[in-house]
Amino acid sequence: MKWTLRTPLPRTVVMLAVSAFFVAVGFGVMSPVLPIFASSFGVSNFLIGLVVSAFAGMRLAISPFCRRISDRIGHRRTIGIGMWIVGASSALCGISGGYAELLLWRAVGGLGSAMFTISATALLLASVGPELRGRASGLYQGGFLLGGMTGPAIGGLLAGISLSAPFFFYAGTLVIAGTIAFTQLHDPPGMAEAAAVAPTRSLRQVVADSRFRAACLMSFGQGWQSFGVRSALVPILVVGALHAEPSWAGIAFAIAAVAQTAALPAAGRATDTIGRRPVMVTGGVLAAVATIATPFAPNLQVLIVLLCIYGVGSAALGTAPTAALGDAAKDAGSQPIAIYSMVGDIGAILGPLAAGILADHWGMWAAFGSGTAILVAGTVAAAMIPARLDRRNSEPETVE
Known part of the structure; x- marks a missing residue:
């Protein structure tokens, strides 16, 4: 068809x-x-x-x-x-x-x-x-x-x-x-x-696939930043730095979620038509820029805008890496999918702990900077995916 x-x-x-x-x-x-x-x-x-x-x-x-x-x-x-x-x-x-x-x-x-x-x-x-x-x-x-x-x-x-x-x-x-x-x-x-x-494609071959590595880095970065740094520290910024009511943290997250939901259909279509790599790179750049700027937001309005930009980036990072994972893990069974899920869980577990330590010792910029660094690493990994592998019907990358 x-x-x-x-x-x-x-x-x-x-x-x-x-x-x-x-x-x-x-x-x-x-x-x-x-x-x-x-x-x-x-x-x-x-x-x-x-x-x-x-x-x-x-x-x-x-x-x-x-x-x-x-x-x-x-x-x-x-x-x-x-x-x-x-x-x-x-x-x-x-x-x-x-x-x-x-x-x-x-x-x-x-x-x-x-x-x-x-x-x-x-x-x-x-x-x-x-x-x-x-x-x-x-x-x-x-x-x-x-x-x-x-x-x-x-x-x-x-x-x-x-x-x-x-x-x-x-x-x-x-x-x-x-x-x-x-x-x-x-x-x-x-x-x-x-x-x-038995799977016809080994785990070693999947791990060597640039698409799988980029998807896992993005999963780790999303776990670290979205479920870790952002969830733990944005409410503190709202109350402590911007002197707003605690309820505004929930409102800000809700507005950002609306932006993310609205961007998902376009991100999905772009992933299937343009390719995984450009969508991952665009999403990574948007998320990284919004993350590093968040602790410097001068007021609540700017913070909400930055969270919305991050939400749009997250929409791209919620679609393209999963598609890239499916491309790379073809004929390899479910083990690569389990690894991908575990990497995101590790980021979600370590993110809040690291963010708290960094914020206590060096300030909010260091905590958000850690998330930015991981997102940038994932963006670079996505940019290095060969063009021949970023087609909808591309074959898995092999290891000699």
Whole structure:
């Protein structure tokens, strides 16, 4: 079939985006309440932070085994079971009678999250050809972003009822998402037979592929900056440096999320028509420039503009690297996808810790500068992708 910009995306991709929306809505409702709920057990700030980190830590620990799980039972079942595990763990968090229980069930949630995140990415890439990977990645990311914007508003209402209510709401949205996975998603034809055959492309060949290395660097940079430095320090800038009300931090993030969501369709189309490399480079430059300028914003209006520029850059970095990953990991199984996910998790874990140390000892410019340096490194790596490999139907890069 001849591909055009009007070619519809497969139903599986659309349903993945719908399930992503429900996951993100629930997470957006629950995550702001989690530290407050943990503090209700009278523990230290370190132990409160440990509850937040336990989820990402378990994701990182279980990621290497997700390929074997999905190869054995299929992507559809792995996604559905993973979502239901997170849902059950969230409900158990809500009825925890002590800190140790809360920590345990939050960690269990990370196990389920790794299962559905890696399998969903693998299914997304397996459901479309290289000519549609940008649009598919953009739609999938859009589901998460729309859910992420909706969740906090609902969470504020639920928190007023009870601190445990958001956990039960999150459990409900995960049950819905898991049900969608079981009833609406479909593994690609011949997947079971393909899983029984050894990959024809080795991990060594994938790691040597310039597209894979650039995608992983961008994933690490996004984890470090978006989920680490930006989330941890922008609220401090809003209150401490710009002397605005704390609520403006949430408003600024929401406006930036709207800009990012609006840019996703164009980023997806550009990834499929122009190529992965120019979109990754453009996104990296925008994100890096906005990042280094953020701590010097003279007022709230400029800060919001910079966050919106970063959001547009993130839209590009949420589509092109995933498409490049799919190109490089063709015929190599799910292991490269697990590595890609793990690299992003490592950035999200290390980013807040490093940002805090750098900000305490050298100032905000050093913390944001660390994120800028990683984004620049990813941009340089993307710029070095050979032109012959940046075509929609290019073959994997081989190692002699």
